[in-house]
Amino acid sequence: MTAREARLLQPGRVYVGWRYAQVHDDPGPPPKRPTPPESEQLDRAWLASQRQKENLFNRPLKMVGVATGVGAVLFIAAGISGTLPWAFAIAGLVACAAVAVITGYSMWQSEKALRARMAEENERFQRKEEDRRRRLEAAHAAHARAYQVWQHRREAFESQHEWxxxxxxxxxxxxxxxxxxxxxxxxxxxxxxxxxxxxxxxxxxxxxxxxxxxxxxxxxxxxxxxxxxxxxxxxxxxxxxxxHGLGPEELADVLSLVVSVSEEQASTRDLSFDNTILERVLGVFGGRASIPRITAALRALAQVGDPRDDLRDGLITDDELAKITTMFGRGAADRVVIERAWALESQLRKLEKxxxxxxxxxxxxxxxxxxxxxxxxxxxxxxxxxxxxxxxxxxxxxxxxxxxxxxxxxxxxxxxxxxxxxxxxxxxxxxxxxxxxxxxxxxxxxxxxxxxxxxxxxxxxxxxxxxxxxxxxxxxxxxxxxxxxxxxxxxxxxxxxxxxSYTSTVGRSVPSVFDGTxxxxxxxxxxxxxxxxxxxxxxxxxxxxxxxxxxxxxxxxxxxxxxxxxxxxxxxxxxxxxxxxxxxxxxxxxxxxxxxxxxxxxGPSRARHAKPDVTPPDGSRPAPNLGPPPERLDFRKKKR
Known part of the structure; x- marks a missing residue:
């Protein structure tokens, strides 16, 4: 929620606090980059061993070839020196040539097979290198996709609302x-x-x-x-x-409840009796009186102190005093009236101001x-x-x-x-x-x-x-x-x-805390x-x-x-x-x-702590719906 959004409040709602909930889980550390497999080299030792094996296999043929060459030279020398007739010398040369052709062909075939094996090994090595390169490229592509998903999850996690x-x-x-x-x-x-x-x-x-x-x-x-x-x-x-403005019945009801504060849960009769006393006292004053006048009347009714003091202070008049003292008559009820009037006066005195x-x-x-x-x-x-x-x-x-x-x-x-x-x-x-x-x-x-x-x-x-x-x-x-x-x-x-403690803002002698700022x-x-x-x-x-x-x-x-x-x-x-x-x-x-x-x-269909699969919006899968933007009311104080 931006600072501007924080100024807003939905209408008609009573806010009591904040609930902590995370929609998106912490994605953890980013995915590791793929480690490329170790590159292989062409085995030169194997090639050398193959060449060595080929040489050992062709050694007899080479020896025969050398012997054939020596024999051809001897036949030529014998023919020139006349030791052998040229007919025999030529026949010997033909025989040596035939042997040389046979041994040379065998050696050529062996060399051809060796070169084919070497070419096949090199081709296999090239295919293996190409496969390794493709697998590495696929791993990098998968890492890029995984990192994009992680980055989107991380952004969703860090930017999500939590409260x-x-x-x-x-x-x-x-x-x-x-x-x-x-x-x-x-x-x-x-x-x-x-x-x-x-x-x-x-x-x-x-x-x-x-x-x-x-x-x-x-x-x-x-x-x-x-x-x-x-x-x-x-x-x-x-x-x-x-x-102020309450009638005598309402005022008597309020004051009777005030008196009951120091008592256990009183019966209806007790509250009604207090209410009756207060209603009659208020009736003496015409239905409305200040607390000091009410307490003065209750003192007179309870026979507490000297009523002449209240007469001198102007709280009651002689006529009102006479009505109060004869209000309930005389007899056994006096004790109950005196007791309740005394209780009423002792509590209401705290409200005299x-x-x-x-x-x-x-x-x-x-x-x-x-x-x-x-x-x-x-x-x-x-x-x-x-x-x-x-x-x-x-x-x-x-x-x-x-x-x-x-x-x-x-x-x-x-x-x-x-x-x-x-x-x-x-x-x-x-x-x-x-x-x-x-x-x-x-x-x-x-x-x-x-x-x-x-x-x-x-x-x-x-x-x-x-x-x-x-x-x-x-x-x-x-x-x-x-x-x-x-x-x-x-x-x-x-x-x-x-x-x-509070600072009063209604007393005349105490300045208001309002400074206009x-x-x-x-x-x-x-x-x-x-x-x-x-x-x-x-x-x-x-x-x-x-x-x-x-x-x-x-x-x-x-x-x-x-x-x-x-x-x-x-x-x-x-x-x-x-x-x-x-x-x-x-x-x-x-x-x-x-x-x-x-x-x-x-959203109403999501579970209480559902953790949705957050994927990047690549066109194939849409980003998760985090709910519609709220309709809000300006969170600023209304002008009166």
Whole structure:
């Protein structure tokens, strides 16, 4: 994927991470050049031996020939000297000539046969040399073809996409993430939130983790010119009032849920009783009152302190005080009323600054509400429950839109009661609001809700052995998954934030982190690579090489998952789909990342890890089809 392609995003998709898969195998080293066979030479020793054998065979004939010549000379000399008559001398010469002809012919025949054998041997040698030359040429031609195939395979291997996007299936409106470190959550929130913002959606993050897991997303939004709104509670309570505009029944419902945060799963009667008390108190004030006025009325009802102090402070009037003290009459029920009013007052007092100093804030598509780790544990649970319950009513009153057009990410959802979570889930489903619930652990009330309905589930590192066992049983033991070498290597470079904290952008005395340097025309991957630790660490670790390892889904493996690794599973018509996903948003900046899903990029008919035969396009066999180019949407921030 080129830098230009990295700017693009497919429309209507909810990206949760990246899947590592290689379509083409490593072809290995190039084929070796053929070694030419050793060239043979004509055997001169054999020729010499043949000549020697021929000489030994013809030696008697040569001796006879010499003797014949000597005899001819003697006959001629005898005829000249008159020792023999010329008739006898001529007869002797004729006899010698006949012998010479016979022996010479035999020697000629022998020499002719020897030359024929030598010629045949030379011809055989020439044929052998020609055959060796042809075989060498064929070997070189085969090597050239093999090298061309290897080169094409190598190019396909080096230029292939290795990371494919993983998205939430169509029709799924909720993702449950169980387990994970703060660093892993940071990756997940940044990946999903940045992609939703880039597609034009609005993102709200409720961070109850006390680990600033959305800090990278906030910095990225600031870099892109989005100007995020960040409330850090309880410090920013004066600038926050999510219950503004709610009726007395809705407000009483929210506040009664807030009070139940410190109790076990209460019965319907208990919640109804708290709700009744709060509705009647609000009725005294005409249906609407600030938290300080409500707590003052509850103190009077619970007979805590001196009501004259609240009268002097103007929180209640004499007429209102009279109505409150006679609201439930007198008798045995007083003890129950006093007990519940006291519990209500002790918890709601933590919200007394709520909406006391409202500030007109500019619009923003990224909103983060978080609890400060320096506040008390119970205070943060009260604040988290209030925000969740209030957002539930805000959603119920809103009109539904396109799925995931509004996205709510709730980090630390295990800190909320089960009934609070159920109300939020129902409201999000009714309004098509995308919901991401992130749990650090899997207590009983989370276990029974995990993946309920059509929700997709992601399992990240689970430190607790029992949680890991529960997750392994839900995923399916012995399921083989593949984790990339880059995912393992990046685990050494990232760590949970030690002092992670947000900077408020809504307080009047605290300047906004927005500095105006961002540009709406800049591609999001460029911003991730520059403005986030994920992009920087990924670019440094990208030289880890190509490779992966397999592991079986076992409890001990789930306890050792890399921080950004997530086992993502959801139901499909063909069965449950299980993938190993890397939630690291920095992968988006790599040239090997493909914004398509693996099945789309490689074709629906290809097997999960098919390794196609890649041959050079020589006209006889076409190059493999790597899938059609994706239809993509500009991955730049939309102008409002």
């Amino acid at each position: 494919y996007a993983v998205t939430v299936p169509q029709g799924v409106g909720r993702v449950d993430v169980a387990g994970g470190t703060l660093a892993g959550w940071s990756a997940m929130v940044t990946m999903l939130g940045a992609a939703r913002l880039a597609s034009g959606s609005e993102v709200t993050v409720l961070d109850l983790s006390e680990g600033a897991v959305a800090k990278e997303l906030v910095e990225l939004g600031d870099d892109q010119g989005e100007r995020p709104l960040v409330w850090v509670l309880p410090g920013d309570l004066p600038q926050l009032d999510l219950t 709520l909406g006391s100093n409202p500030t007109l804030l500019p619009p923003s598509r990224l909103r983060v509400i978080t609890t400060d780790r320096r506040a008390g544990v119970l205070t943060n649970r009260v604040l988290g429950t209030y925000v969740t319950a209030a957002l539930t009513h805000v959603l119920r009153a809103s009109k539904g839109g396109e799925p995931w057009a509004n996205t709510l990410i709730l980090c630390g959802a295990e800190k909320l009661r089960g009934d609070v979570l159920d109300r939020l889930i129902d409201s999000c489903e009714a309004t098509s609001t995308g919901l991401v619930l992130m749990y650090r652990s899997i207590p009983p009330h989370v276990k029974e809700r995990l993946g309920r309905g059509d929700a997709a589930v992601g399992f990240m590192r689970l430190g607790n052995a029992e949680d890991a066992r529960v997750a392994a049983e839900q995923i399916g033991t012995r399921q083989l998954l593949e984790v990339a070498e880059l995912t393992d290597k990046l685990a050494e470079a990232v760590a949970d934030p030690e002092n992670g 961002g540009t709406s025309e800049e591609a999001l991957p460029d911003g991730i690579g520059r403005a986030t630790a994920w992009g920087q660490n990924t670019s440094r670790a990208a030289d880890a090489g190509k490779g992966s390892r397999e592991f079986a889904v076992e409890p001990q493996e789930l306890q050792q998952l890399p921080p950004t690794a997530m086992i993502f599973t959801h139901a499909e018509p063909s069965g449950r789909r299980i993938l190993l996903v890397d939630a690291n948003p920095g992968i988006m900046t790599l040239p090997t990342a493909n914004i398509q899903e693996y099945e789309e990029a490689t």
